[in-house]
Amino acid sequence: MARGVEQPNYERKGRAADIYAARALRDFGDGFAAVLLPVYLAAIGLGPLEIGVVATVALLGSALLTLGIGFLAVHADRRTLLVAASGLMIATGLAYTQSSTYALVLLVAFVGTINPSSGSVSIFVPLEHAVLSRLVADADRTKAFARYSLLGALAAAFGALAATSPDFLVTIGMSRLTALKAMFVLYAVLGVAGGLIYARVPAGPKTSPQDRPAAALGPSRAIVYRLAALFSIDAFAGGFAVQSLMALWLFSKFGLSLSAAGMFFFWSGVLSAVSFPVAAWLSKRIGLVNTMVFTHIPSSICLILAALVPNLDVSLALLLVRAALSQMDVPTRSSYVMAVVTPPERPAAASVTSVPRSLAAAASPAIAGALFAAGFEAWPLVICGALKIFYDLALLWAFRHIKPPEER
Incomplete structure (x- = not known):
């Protein structure tokens, strides 16, 4: 039996599909953004050492955001947080297109959603895991996570292939820097699409303040x-x-x-x-x-x-x-x-x-x-x-x- 609000089985499956679709869009964007980020940073004049520092700062920022959202979610609606995270994804893509100084790039890397690694540290992950577990029955939970992982892996692979798109855009007359910026705009567009999908996810069961746990981690x-x-x-x-x-x-x-x-x-x-x-x-x-x-x-x-x-x-x-x-x-x-x-x-x-x-x-x-x-x-x-x-x-x-x- 799924935990939380009772829903018909077909509705639970439909809402779980929304999580799969949003994950696929997000991982497709991450797939090409992770490949193109160092290329873009080099194109705006950063050297290898500076690019390495940006990668480290991005990893640290992703880790802190992931920890923070996991503990915040006990006091806030997870659907709302997923939509807000999509907003941060949109802002990240657009901010990179406007970042021309090293200091600004470091700031965007730290607070943004682009992670240069292929790991599972992302502001979206703890929220998606919690929502997906609520939307499926216990007997179907592992199968749901298998679909979730499979679609994410395939989407990321196709995203990596899409990282060659700037070369095509250059052949049709676009400058290389503009072509790279266009890919970060696409990343922002994927954030818009993901946010619209997350908005379809059912809200969690309402609880009064006195019923909410005092800590994000309690008996477990x-x-x-x-x-x-x-x-x-x-x-x-x-x-x-x-x-x-x-x-x-x-x-x-x-x-x-x-x-x-x-x-x-x-x-x-x-x-x-x-x-x-x-x-x-x-x-x-x-x-x-x-x-x-x-x-x-x-x-x-x-x-x-x-x-x-x-x-x-x-x-x-x-x-x-x-x-x-x-x-x-x-x-x-x-x-x-x-x-x-x-x-x-x-x-x-x-x-x-x-x-x-x-x-x-x-x-x-x-x-x-x-x-x-x-x-x-x-x-x-x-x-x-x-x-x-x-x-x-x-x-x-x-x-x-x-x-x-x-x-x-």
């Missing part, structure tokens, strides 16, 4: 903090094998060509995306935690073996198997977090479990780079796999008895 605080700590270990481990470092490793060890690497990462992304609905199917049979753990461990073993085998074809095959398994915890993790906390705690729980992940993931690539520079090229992959296996076993041990409602 200990569970959320334990999950956040474990998820941070997983994210820290993942930072040793981010896509750019994997590409560097393939170039260095096997001399893989750029075109071959591009094709490999395309198919890796496709396999990861299609694994989301498989994860939802599997979780109905073995449970959410078991799905997270028993798909993750084989993927980590594949990564370790890929780092050690001397043959390119075997290594790529192992990495593709890993791609098909390693992201199956994405919808199941989101569903589990929403299931084991009370409905008022959901936005804060989504924030607290996602922000530390991104911060932890930012620390390990520098260590991996140092290992590469020292000649220990396989070590980052081996460390990543070993840490992830440790995380999986710790998660299984700590949460084996904490079941979501549909598994009780």
Whole structure:
């Protein structure tokens, strides 16, 4: 039974589709904006160091906004906050077109919605997770998050392809700078479309001030903090094998060509995306935690073996198997977090479990780079796999008895 206001099943499905559509529009915009942002900043005269600082400031701002909105949502209507976040998305796109000084760019990066990473830290995420959990029945929650993740991943991939649009606009007579600015205007337009969709989402149940919880995290605080700590270990481990470092490793060890690497990462992304609905199917049979753990461990073993085998074809095959398994915890993790906390705690729980992940993931690539520079090229992959296996076993041990409602 869905929590909150009772709605007919067809209406719940319809409103969940609104969240999917808004997520797809947003991720499409993020897909091209993340690629074009450094290009645009270079075009207005910023150097590599300044662009790096902008990226860091944007990541920090996204993290703080995500935490803040998660705790604010306990006292405000989530539909209203989603529409307001869309307004911030509109303002971000338009502000970048008018930002010509370094100080102004830093300000827009800090308070805006464009995140240069592909992580899940976004002002929209905790609100969408909470609303989606309210709009679907417990039995359908994981399947809903699988659709949510699948559509977001595919939209982001098409958004990355759309990042080539400025080249086309230049061929029809537009200046390169104007073409880049046009893409940020498109980002703002997507914010308008997303805001209109969010406005269709049903408002949450009305509560009187005395009925509202005193804190964003209450009875589930200990569970959320334990999950956040474990998820941070997983994210820290993942930072040793981010896509750019994997590409560097393939170039260095096997001399893989750029075109071959591009094709490999395309198919890796496709396999990861299609694994989301498989994860939802599997979780109905073995449970959410078991799905997270028993798909993750084989993927980590594949990564370790890929780092050690001397043959390119075997290594790529192992990495593709890993791609098909390693992201199956994405919808199941989101569903589990929403299931084991009370409905008022959901936005804060989504924030607290996602922000530390991104911060932890930012620390390990520098260590991996140092290992590469020292000649220990396989070590980052081996460390990543070993840490992830440790995380999986710790998660299984700590949460084996904490079941979501549909598994009780």
